[in-house]
Amino acid sequence: SPKCRSIAALVNRRLPAATIRLLRDLGRTGDELGLPVYAVGGFVRDLLLGVENLDLDLTVEGDGIFFAERFARAKGGRVRSHPAFGTAVVVLSDGSKLDVASTRLEYYESPGVLPTVERSSLRHDLYRRDFTINTLAICINSDRFGMVTDFFGGQQDIQQRTVRVLHNLSFVEDPTRVFRAIRFEQRLAFRIAPHTENLIRSALRMKVLDRVGGIRLFNELVLILNEQEPLGAVRRMAMLGLLPFIHPQLRLSPETERAMTESSRLLTWFRLLYLNDPCQQWQVYFLALCERLRDDEFQEACRRLSMPGRFVSQVFAHRHRALVMLETLQRRLKRAQDLRNSEIYDSFHGLPLEILLYLAARTKNDQVRRLVSLYITRLRHMRRELDGNALKELGLAPGPNYSRIMKRLLDARLDAEVGTAEEERTLARELIADAG
Template sequence: MNFKEKLEDQDIFRRVGRIADEMGLETYVVGGYVRDLILNRPSKDIDFVCVGPGIDLATKVASSFDDHVPLSVFKNFGTAMIKLEDWEVEFVGARKESYKFDSRKPIVEDGTLQEDQERRDFTINAMAICVNEARYGELVDPFGGVEDIKRKLIKTPTDPNITFSDDPLRMMRAIRFAAQLNFDIDPDTFDGIVNNANRLSIISGERIIDELNKMILVDKPSYGFKLLFASKLLHEFFPEMVELQGVDSVGDKSHKDNFYHTLQVLDNICTMTDDLWLRWAAIMHDIAKPPTKRFNKKVGWTFYGHEDKGARMTPGIFRRLKLPMDERMKFVQKLVKLHLRPIALVSDKVTDSAVRRLLFDAGDAIDDLMKLCRADVTSKNNNKVQRYLANFDKVEQKILEVEEKDQVRNFQPPVSGEEIMSIFGIEPSRIIGELKEDIKEAILEGTIQNNKEDALQLLYRLAELRGLKRKID
């Protein structure tokens, strides 16, 4: 198979081939770029392998441009990279690898193209296209990568048990590629993942979560999570999610399988947003159902307080999974805590005060919270789904009306603590916080309007009850 025409879109291939010929280096474009070329997927990373010193080739290529081209050299890894506008172009010498059992860091030696292809993770990533003039565009595909792309199959080029034992991160990559490309995993390859799942323990949390987040960002992440669960990889790093799986029954009373419910919520929300952290909120929203599960003879299975406990669990899970401990975690935590609140506002008897409190607590996350609530409707009864969604329409209308009237979303107290200290000539103390809290409660209850004049009048009354007198200027 010849890819000469497909390579003509970019000058870099002819340029590298010409310089490689001048240096007497057999050179190929390899890996993901070749795979994506065949799949007609966009790619901004190009990897070149030469049988010889890759850094020397990269240096010559970088200096061949009239304009300055940034060159980064990584001597420890024997690689170099140049940046061309929004392209990243990496060069490495062909190599063979061996591994120690307790590490995924390879012992690297110079090798042939065949040895370089044998070390790669999957057949679809082990193809190479020659850029030397004599063989320009010629595909080298010793493991049938093209055929596996046609079959939509993820398969290791050599024994999967060796491939995954050597570098256990490849197991996460196998499932990530299956989820991204909507491919199946070859049965022997999947067995290799099952056999080596416990080897994931030698991989850093940062590398695992990087692969997981890429999986979460696909159009339908549930497929990847089902593979993680079936292979027992999920058990290695996210036991809280594994605990969601299963159904308990007492007599004729059962609860739904919260693992598969969570995956449905995740898929649902992916139709509404590409935001990674809103997707994480979907993953985490019911995470505390297992520890809060109780059986009541009258009502059946209950999960009272799972939203509060889930919010308390969120920081610990984020920390262990090496997810960011910043505003992104707090956003997920907030949505977990609040995800049951909107449905309680459906009743016509609900007061504006309850809506104001939700707006105050949710702040700018209110729109994302409503998306999560809609995604959380997973009944197989379509009439029930439509009824719940119509209820959320009512809630959103109430929110709009109250917000327009009272403007309490993320409102700042009309009177600050500094102003209170200045008005009464007092030092920082607990009473200042109490006064601010009383003013906030009055606004949320609708006792006063959300403006400075009403807030000051209430402040003076509250201060008088506490024996505080205004300072005379």
């Protein structure tokens, strides 16, 4: 039988008031329906660790969909349910989401396919989970609010900072757990237990990852590369021999490692400057990781990860253009040629931020890095005053001169030939007169 203790005090101390109110409300709905309701998984793990996680997962001992519908009706929320799995998502009026599961037992009839689901007890529900640290449940019904259920020693493993599977077939049943083990270990500064690590190695020897579909593999990789500091996890992936499952030639060479470290530095710099500019961190790291792959190998890796074709050809084209650009710039800088701002602008314009950051991370040339940073911080934001209509009002006849003159006006801005609106207007008049 599980050890029971109450962590109601911890709940009240660590969670925001709104979350506590939500938990209490959910518990009351459970009371009314006579259903035991538990907060489970990562939410409980992180609560015990003192790590913020407002991603609430619930397990209902009984019909979770019925529970979700009742709760949503009372709160004016909506429910998306998946009867085949006994699960539901409640979307509350403020847009926040709750995952609700019913206690159930899943059978993996063969590795890598969706499980068959059957009703069962809380213990069975928790037993099918990946690691002991994710098997804790807190009851939220009013009379037992804050009671922890710990069937598998999750509290001890959290205390000892250990990632441990529940049984020997865990990685064979769900090979994506290999990635998850590494992700938790690195994010939480835990250690994968020695026996668990052996199970990972033997699962990899059995090539279980070859049976995982590209999309699932891709998702796991993105989750890792989107972690705050992914380099540790990538090192661990290399150490355990995971990288060849993405591409046989994928290695963590000193160069790749350097590119990834630089990526981390640049991403931090970028985020501090541009909090609101969306930038897909994983893309920068992915490009850095694939640094040593030839073009055809890079494309094979993308295909293994089932990246959408359009996306791949775009990333590929950009990566190609960026590398050519890098060489051109380095050559010119070596010949000590001065680059005008308008030329720098033309070099980088149209490249996504992710590619620019990759470029800066990859180059060993400080001057090139400074050019990229000049473009990101200043040049990419620069604009002309005058648009096509303004040129028309100044008397420019219809024709190809429009785009040429507008480009010329922007170049003049970039190269500080004009500074004010009036100067730009004067230049525009001259250019129009020349064109006429």
